[in-house]
Amino acid sequence: MTINALFKVNQPRFVAIILAYLVSSLTLVLNSYVLMYVVNYLKNRDLAKWTQFMLLELLISVGSYLFPRLATYLVQQQTQDYNHSVRQGIVRSYYTHNKHVKVPEAQNHLINDLSLVNDNYLSNFFFVISDVFTIALAAITLLMIHWVLLLVTLIIVAVSIYLPKFLNKRLINATNRVSTSNQKYLETLHNWLGGIDELRHYLAGSKLFKVTRYEQNKLSDAYVNYAKKQQLINLLNEFSSNLFSLILFVVAGILIKNNLIIFGTIVAIGNYHYYISGAIEDINFSLQGMKSVEELNLKLKEETSYIPIKDEKKKSGAIGIELNGLSYNYPDNHIDFPNLEIKPGEKVLLTGSNGRGKSTLLDIISGEKSDYDGKLSFKNQTRAIEDFDKLQINYMKQESTIFPGNAVDNITMFDTAYQKDAVKVISELNLNLNKSGEKFSGGQKQIISILRNVVNPSNILLIDEGLSGVDDANKERILKYLSNLPQTVVLVEHNLNKDLKRYFTREITV
Incomplete structure (x- = not known):
């Protein structure tokens, strides 16, 4: 700022x-x-x-x-x-x-x-x-x-600024003495009270009382000295303030007596001293x-x-995925993935027991995890794609965010260019999504998240357990719709029956 x-x-x-x-x-x-x-x-x-x-x-x-x-x-x-x-x-x-x-x-x-x-x-x-x-x-x-009043005022202001700094050095020394004495007293208590059982056993209490009393007296003296210095400084500050005001009034009186200024100046001179000194103190405080x-x-x-974001249209079209010797290391786990090739446009169901790396694999494909070993490549029907930034990968995680607004807003991500597509797909799937963001059920939120990734163009669509909360009837409608999309789809899901698995090209177990 x-x-x-x-x-x-x-x-x-x-x-x-x-x-x-x-x-x-x-x-x-x-x-x-x-x-x-x-x-x-x-x-x-x-x-x-x-x-x-x-x-x-x-x-x-x-x-x-x-x-x-x-x-x-x-x-x-x-x-x-x-x-x-x-x-x-x-x-x-x-x-x-x-x-x-x-x-x-x-x-x-x-x-x-x-x-x-x-x-x-x-x-x-x-x-x-x-x-x-x-x-x-x-x-x-x-x-x-009168120029004399300005000169005297500036001198007084300069002394007023310097004097507290000079006096405060003494107060700082007194403060440091209190701090040192307090630390020494605490160390003494720690050293002696830590062995109070031995002192009690050998009847050495008199030594304990003598040592602690000595340090207590030093601490008390330090506090008294600090209070004395503080009161002395306050007294000197008040005295100097009154003295400076008196000097100003005396100088003004002399000038009035010699008809160099008007009588009314006597009531204003103190104000101007206050304005200048107060403003200087405020400037110092403000700069700090x-x-x-x-x-x-x-x-x-x-x-x-x-x-700056370049306003470019997202491009869709199927892209294939190829894994060779791919692995990933966690601090407490090492995951090896099978070599496989997913052709452009395939619909792949990814299954396997918990902890085998299904979500990790999707993170790697999406680009969220880049510290993997092995080779990951992408290709369309004719050639390999080396520039990852040219890919459009839509990734629906297990936890997707639903924003305040209706279903269409959440599906289009507030981009009116996709509004007709969103309305069309909701109609084709015969979905009841006439609610606002905070009132959607868990299954409806998952459906909206899937459709968000469908309506927004992509080359690859990754879905991580995006159907776990969806009822069977809507689950089948969505899988049937996904099977007819042109882009490559990789979906992680655990409990799909044989009838629903028919919408996938193949199933890969990791």
Whole structure:
């Protein structure tokens, strides 16, 4: 996720966000600037001018209330639109890279990771923009009032930023001392209490009490020292803050006495110091937040990269399969497959006892498993096919996904080009599939998954126990329909009677 990409989501709105933050900072600074004149005219008892500037102050106050909220609203719109495009990119990447997707990991990227980047990167970027505007406008205003006030304010802000870092070194040392003492105390307890039975047996309790009391006192001293340093630092921070405010007021008083600035400046100078110092602290905090999600941001960028899909029509036509010396190794099992040749257009029933590698063989043929030994080749009626990517293999696994929607949507996979074919095959098989995705029975889901692989063109159709939940009447209709398809069909099934086996060219047992 990048700021450049965020800008491109909606460029006019992005510019409007920047302008909204600019006006927000401007109203904040102007509020204190006008307040100077309100106080000044009140002191001079100029009721007319005081009324005019009070109305102006009220108008600016309304703006300072509205524009930050407008900016926040526009930022939400911009980031949500950007999130939508990022989510699309992630899903598109999963789809085009043809990689296995772990659902919890995908959900984490699409929801939690995006939220973290939004909060720590995108939002903080706009906070930095707002704070930069505030610093710049406050500095310009101070320069307009008097350059001495700007110089003194910048010096005080610099000291205010450095002083806590200097003091915190002492607090860090005190914290480390507490940690070390605590670790030493725990080690002492572990070393001595672990042998408490021997200590009790030999009446050596006094030594146990002496050692543990010594470490307890050291830990207590460390905590007291930490608390003392913390209170001292808080005291120094409060003292320095009050001292800096006093210095500002003294400098402003001197300038007022010499008629170099108006009296009302005395109420605004503290605000400008607060604006500049607060904005600098916020910028530092925001930049740390942005840096904290750099790695996560890079990961999301990788997840959104994808390969454009060429819009090519899928081609059907039978392709043969040939196995020579094929085998596959699992950590606890080795599977050897028989040498065999399945001719283009054959309908093969693959049987065998559990664990003999029927599903593994389909995984290998489909390309899902490539770390096998031996040779697997494909050929049509005239020549061998060396480019696996040119093959269209449809593979129905034992567990197929049914998506929300009706049967036709699930069969066509939401491609309207195949809608007529889906309706036609449902009609030819006289199937009752007038339900939605969540209401289909197990057998109906299997039928829909088979038809999905039938309607979408393929050279080879692999079905792994796709009829186990289908009743006998529908099972026969489907097998009869499959037997008339032009493509090569390999089906794994256990319990088919002789009448149903007649729809296959042959049966192969592994």
